[in-house]
Amino acid sequence: MFYIVVIALLMGNTLISTAQETRKPMMTPGGQPILTPQGTPVYESASNANVMYYSNITQRDSAYMHKTYGEVAKRILQHAMKDSASYKRLQYMCDTFGPRFSGTQNLERAIDWLLQTMKSDGHENVRGEEVKVPAWVRGEESCVMLSPRPYTLSMLGLGGSTATPKEGITAEVLVVKDFAELQRRSSEAKGKIVLFNAQFTSYRNTVRYRSEGAVRAAEVGAVASLVRSVASYSMRTPHTGGMRYQDSLKKIPHAAISTEDADIVARMTERGEKVTLRLTMNAQTLPDAVSRNVLAELKGSEKPDEIVVMGGHIDSWDVGTGALDDAGGCFATWKALQILKELGLRPRRTVRLALWTNEENGLRGGAKYAELHGAEKHVLAFESDGGIFAPKGFGFTGAADVFKAYKAAATLLQPIQATEVSVGGGGADISPLIAFGVPQMNIDVEGSKYFWFHHTHADTPDKIDPLDLNKCAAAIAVMIYIAADLP
Numbered sequence: 001m002f003y004i005v006v007i008a009l010l011m012g013n014t015l016i017s018t019a020q021e022t023r024k025p026m027m028t029p030g031g032q033p034i035l036t037p038q039g040t041p042v043y044e045s046a047s048n049a050n051v052m053y054y055s056n057i058t059q060r061d062s063a064y065m066h067k068t069y070g071e072v073a074k075r076i077l078q079h080a081m082k083d084s085a086s087y088k089r090l091q092y093m094c095d096t097f098g099p100r101f102s103g104t105q106n107l108e109r110a111i112d113w114l115l116q117t118m119k120s121d122g123h124e125n126v127r128g129e130e131v132k133v134p135a136w137v138r139g140e141e142s143c144v145m146l147s148p149r150p151y152t153l154s155m156l157g158l159g160g161s162t163a164t165p166k167e168g169i170t171a172e173v174l175v176v177k178d179f180a181e182l183q184r185r186s187s188e189a190k191g192k193i194v195l196f197n198a199q200f201t202s203y204r205n206t207v208r209y210r211s212e213g214a215v216r217a218a219e220v221g222a223v224a225s226l227v228r229s230v231a232s233y234s235m236r237t238p239h240t241g242g243m244r245y246q247d248s249l250k251k252i253p254h255a256a257i258s259t260e261d262a263d264i265v266a267r268m269t270e271r272g273e274k275v276t277l278r279l280t281m282n283a284q285t286l287p288d289a290v291s292r293n294v295l296a297e298l299k300g301s302e303k304p305d306e307i308v309v310m311g312g313h314i315d316s317w318d319v320g321t322g323a324l325d326d327a328g329g330c331f332a333t334w335k336a337l338q339i340l341k342e343l344g345l346r347p348r349r350t351v352r353l354a355l356w357t358n359e360e361n362g363l364r365g366g367a368k369y370a371e372l373h374g375a376e377k378h379v380l381a382f383e384s385d386g387g388i389f390a391p392k393g394f395g396f397t398g399a400a401d402v403f404k405a406y407k408a409a410a411t412l413l414q415p416i417q418a419t420e421v422s423v424g425g426g427g428a429d430i431s432p433l434i435a436f437g438v439p440q441m442n443i444d445v446e447g448s449k450y451f452w453f454h455h456t457h458a459d460t461p462d463k464i465d466p467l468d469l470n471k472c473a474a475a476i477a478v479m480i481y482i483a484a485d486l487p
């Protein structure tokens with residue numbers, strides 16, 4: 001989830017690059033150059049900037065949108081609200097197959113069911129495209145306080161972490177608020193377990209302790225590292241997530257503990273008490289496994305080779321059932337495709353649903369999609385991966401004139417108050433398409449509770465309001481239909 005995180009995630013991955021021609025750098029509507037995750041500019045080319053696919057785009061103002069698409073939008077909004085069938089399917093998938101972690105049979109069984117269901121619904125070009133994904137297995141794990149009092153902490157190992165020795169790692173804890181404090185106190189870190197106790201400010205700012213904590217702690221000689229869960233609220237729920245190592249440094253075990261437990265340890269050390277923990281993890285990394293991206297289409301009526309791709313990621317972490325992250329995004333976009341199909345709406349260009357695999361701990365599905373399809377004529381890539389709550393609008397990265405047209409299109413979503421379009425949009429799985437100059441869009445939702453549940457045992461279907469799923473699907477269907485149909 002969340003675009004910025006992509007940058008960290010992509011560090012370890014090979015990105016696909018296109019042959020560079022002489023072309024102009026693409027700019028955001030605010031006039032900033034659009035950069036790839038590596039920080040290099042994204043260039044426009046005749047085949048790859050979506051402003052090129054539209055004619056007279058500057059004339060597509062809100063009056064045009066209301067005149068041309070007002071009726072269609074009304075029908076879409078009505079149709080989207082008529083039942084909760086998609087929500088029931090989301091519940092069924094989460095309950096039946098459980099967490100959909102990369103490398104597991106759960107995930108592949110869920111994908112089999114999706115392919116079968118989409119085929120029997122009559123969608124076009126339904127297929128699975130194979131992707132090799134990492135297979136990390138959590139195994140048994142625990143984090144126990146030995147002194148000043150015996151206490152079992154609420155913890156989750158972080159995805160990709162190494163194991164501890166069988167008997168665990170027993171060491172004194174050094175608590176730091178941030179990387180700067182670790183630097184100042186680096187002489188105290190040797191042989192200790194470092195706990196990064198950074199308060200949640202935003203996901204973007206706080207996730208670095210989860211992503212980089214093991215590297216920074218290993219640099220100063222720590223034997224293991226812990227991170228305060230990246231969470232905006234907690235009921236002693238630990239939050240797992242991705243992390244990385246640096247090959248030149250010792251790979252030390254890295255785990256998250258609940259915010260409450262991080263606070264207990266921090267308070268004890270502030271009082272001058274020496275806190276000793278025993279961390280035990282027997283995680284393993286197995287050989288890569290085969291998974292699949294799930295694709296389905298609504299072929300365009302006039303320009304079938306021009307594509308608007310939309311989707312979410314079908315994999316989840318190995319805890320909870322990944323309802324918000326990201327079954328919700330998958331089902332909202334799938335429902336958007338269904339709405340168009342059921343209403344007999346066939347836009348000029350092809351709408352392609354893509355449910356990417358392995359976003360969480362590898363981004364291999366998004367990378368594979370770009371490798372196989374990046375050179376096709378993508379007019380727009382859209383992702384929903386910020387949870388399903390009341391929709392507010394969209395984020396968009398692309399040419400200024402197209403931004404204005406999409407903003408005008410969003411005025412049709414006034415009945416569900418999803419009219420905001422802001423500069424800067426994207427998603428982890430569509431980010432590899434940036435290198436191909438493909439404009440990026442995401443749905444924005446009222447996500448103030450997202451980080452209560454993100455990557456926890458509590459990410460289950462009850463956290464999604466079926467009405468919000470319908471509203472998100474409606475907003476997506478209207479925007480995607482127009483993006484695919486504009487002359």
Ligand SMILES: [Zn+2]
Binds near residue numbers: 001002
């Ligand atoms: Zn996600």
